[in-house]
């Protein structure tokens with residue numbers, strides 16, 4: 001394949017690159033990694049299989065985080081009025097506190113505990129004699145100080161190792177208080193192979209302990225929940241702005257800018273929108289089984305994707321008033337987007353991008369780059385599962401290994417009194433016949449070109465190799481990768497934290513993104529990264545084993 005950008009023509013064959021990435025590994029590791037590096041090719045009507053959601057080989061510097069990070073940081077971090085109490089050493093507590101850029105706007109009650117770091121500060125003596133008493137005292141202290149609606153307790157690795165019974169402690173405290181929902185998460189860092197297990201543990205507990213607690217009808221005609229949107233860099237604020245303009249009522253967001261009451265009322269919505277498929281798709285399934293709420297996949301990253309998603313929502317409700325309103329909003333928002341898009345495109349057209357982010361973003365952001373005329377030549381997830389790569393049709397055939405068995409699968413049944421199908425089966429069928437897709441996600445491979453490289457759980461070594469060989473115009477990942485990539489002379493954009501930028505969702509977000517990427521790929525600063533002695537070495541040497 002040949003990729004062209006303004007100043008260079010790079011020739012590469014995907015199979016050669018794959019071989020080069022694997023060359024340095026011992027044979028056993030190379031065999032395993034080979035299955036996680038997929039050359040995207042259109043087989044007859046199907047996507048080639050990739051190995052995903054498996055343990056990282058020890059010794060490899062993975063980009064992944066731990067299960068506790070996925071539970072405490074990702075899913076529960078953005079909710080402002082549940083006290084997040086970490087049972088564990090202060091390092092784990094502090095690290096997971098405000099390190100992810102989810103924003104919030106405290107409501108009229110002002111309850112916002114996100115600015116506090118709550119921890120039991122476990123010491124050696126607690127590890128030896130047990131930490132349950134200390135945990136009980138910490139819950140009591142948080143309750144006395146703040147009188148929150150709810151307290152969530154998070155287990156770090158030592159808690160699981162010594163066997164503290166956090167669920168009994170929290171159940172007792174809940175009973176004692178009477179007006180505070182106290183519950184716990186067994187989300188020890190080692191519990192799964194990545195953050196993904198932590199998402200599942202968090203979502204299961206919210207489903208069991210909070211959802212369905214408030215039956216009060218919420219006002220509004222078009223009631224939705226937004227699942228898998230975490231308000232990073234204010235993305236959720238932009239999406240909320242658009243919803244409000246269209247007259248769409250968001251009952252609960254999981255979990256950007258959310259509150260306890262939103263979760264408790266989520267079962268009163270009439271449609272679930274799934275944004276980040278990886279972190280929450282099973283919750284949409286559970287809400288459908290228990291309460292009868294259908295779900296669709298949407299994406300608000302990219303202006304076109306936003307318009308498409310809004311049209312999907314209005315089509316579901318089928319009300320002409322909403323359909324017209326959505327069209328009017330799109331017509332009003334798009335011109336400003338188009339102006340900036342046309343301008344930056346004159347400079348960004350034909351440039352190349354790589355993106356390796358935890359889950360959905362490595363897929364969603366390809367839309368924004370495509371709007372700028374940029375091509376994604378390689379992408380992958382830190383912890384996506386096969387369905388995130390290949391599409392949901394592979395789910396029934398997924399093999400359950402020991403690690404996935406470790407994560408509780410809830411058996412959900414229809415709620416006896418509150419199950420209420422939002423559409424009759426005839427209505428659902430009519431929509432499907434008109435091309436509407438429920439519970440549908442094609443995955444990342446489907447949207448990538450033939451010959452691109454899709455790599456699961458990319459590591460530090462492979463990232464550098466890939467950049468050296470393919471020389472993309474921009475590389476997107478996280479803080480751990482940022483500086484090593486910049487040192488290779490390639491601009492780097494963080495797609496987890498947005499490098500303090502954002503929002504990038506919705507219409508206004510798209511404009512922000514175009515402008516920032518334009519500046520990054522157009523900057524010459526990274527070409528000055530080579531020090532004089534690297535260009536003209538006066539001494540050269542090799543290692544003894546080379």
Ligand code: CFM
Pocket residue numbers: 070074100195228230232276277278279357358359360361362495496497
């Ligand atoms: Fe979903 Fe996320 Fe992502 Fe994710 Fe994450 Fe994130 Fe992410 Mo960082 S929930 S999978 S666990 S879209 S924190 S907001 S950016 S790795 S790609």
